[in-house]
Amino acid sequence: MESSDAIDITLPVDRSLIIEELMNEYGDAIVRLSFTYTNNAAAAEDLTQEIFIKCYEKLPTFNQQASLKTWLFKIAINHCKDHVRSWHFRKVALFDKLLPGQTKPLEDDIISREESNALASAVMKLPIPLREAVYFHYYEELTVKQIAELTNGNANTIKSRLKKARERLRGLTGGYYYEK
Template sequence: MEELTAEVIETEDKEALIDEIMTRYGQEILQLVYSYVKNKGLAEDLTQDIFIKCYKSLHTYSGKSKLRTWLWRIAINHCKDYLKSWYNRNVVMTNEEPANSQTKKEMVEQVVIQKEEDDELIGAILMLPIKYREVIYLFYYEELPIKEIAVLTDTGDNTVKTRLKRAKELLKERLEA
């Protein structure tokens, strides 16, 4: 990881470096973007845009933060910009809903029940407002510490803690209903 950070600062071969970054962080960024836009095809497009931005901005990376943090900051800002954009507000997305994988008939009842509970939880998380959804995703799915989440979301530690608490309360209400 530290080797890649030093490489970013010193490299001349941007293509090889961006390949390494995409290989290492591509899936994480895609999942993060999906948590914002709730649309697989759109998430893939925005992820591609994010890596293009990363490629064009490699020269601005100073090494003061982890490469992952820098990349996630770009991704979060890009998602927020998209959600605020005219295009997103005025174009109705059709024919794309989150895909729910179907369980096979041979699966035991417990696996089916667990899958339904997981889907219900994911659905409830995706229904949360973005400010709560992002902290839940970063804390529980990416297992990031509060301080790093605060840096990524450009908020204070206490704000992150408050949002986590409120998000859990909202999830509890929705799942008990």
């Protein structure tokens, strides 16, 4: 098959055959597209499965105003954007960015992961202004001045928020939080 646009989808048609052809033709491309949104291979594969399920469910509504390929990619883009905007993705992405994994022996990795999870949980417990300052400073690596400009705040206020955040993080993590 050269292109899914050649697929005859006039009903009645077995939707599973059409989806199977779409998966064979565009499956890898949808995984790559999903990866560009998530930067996570496992999440991209999960999203791809969800996208093809959604296509299967929506196939009867396809009105052939666009090509089947265009329709599939539009569904994929919208699904990926919804995923990236979701609370779960933002929380997981924040944890991953604040606490990047490292290659270590298994015991060190387990201990490090527990500490990282505790720190990430503690960051998520901070009030939004403090969490925002921590996020921009440590994840986005912005300077205090840049954060102040971005948030329409005062540089001294941002410094104060970072100091309060570090103090609270020490308390929330049992004192093992330290700045590197």
